[in-house]
């Protein structure tokens with residue numbers, strides 16, 4: 001792990017990890033892959049800029065060689081983990097099938113090299129081709145942090161937009177047994193999608209339920225499973241993360257998100273993680289990128305034990 005004192009020295013990579021493209025031969029504990037694809041956004045674009053914005057912002061949270069010192073446990077977290085930034089997948093602009101094929105192929109490749117692949121979108125449509133790279137796992141669950149269900153069969157004649165990734169994924173992946181969605185809210189939920197997700201036995205948890213009884217929601221999270229976490233930045237309260245396509249009021253606090261992440265990671269085997277829908281161009285303060293980068297760092301510190 002490279003360590004320089006200052007946050008802004010380059011070249012920018014995720015948490016200042018060395019950049020090693022997938023064309024080279026390497027393995028590591030944790031690998032990052034950027035997916036600058038936002039051609040499936042239904043509202044305000046910009047998530048294509050997230051991988052590089054997060055690389056730059058994450059310089060602020062680059063771990064020291066010994067890891068992060070934790071004042072609660074007086075131990076170092078993320079100590080000894082090797083991190084690699086594998087670069088970005090080139091999107092094929094309007095050819096979504098070709099873009100998705102490239103994303104799935106790169107995700108499969110990364111999975112073979114690392115213990116934990118971390119994918120940085122991109123709009124949320126990328127979760128469908130990412131999940132396809134996990135089709136060799138007989139049984140796994142998704143924990144989705146999201147203000148929106150993203151389970152529409154079709155919207156405006158479009159089946160592969162950022163409102164449908166989990167609908168496409170469950171149709172195709174027999175190993176994807178269950179989805180827990182945390183943080184739902186907003187005015188435009190599709191009843192068809194809601195009913196279809198319920199009928200499939202998915203756990204749909206509103207932002208209000210989390211704020212009313214966080215411990216109860218934590219007790220209902222999967223345990224002892226293989227879990228893929230898909231994190232849409234819009235699950236957060238928009239004052240914390242305004243840089244996103246479709247912000248929704250009454251979002252989760254950072255502390256609520258950390259508690260839910262911790263329980264999801266500690267009680268399960270984390271097989272993959274994606275962060276999506278961060279549009280840095282919509283937040284001139286840069287706060288959303290700093291929050292997203294810090295979230296990635298804390299997620300890794302929770303995972304590595």
Ligand SMILES: [Mn+2]
Nearest residue numbers: 124146150232
């Ligand atoms: Mn989403």
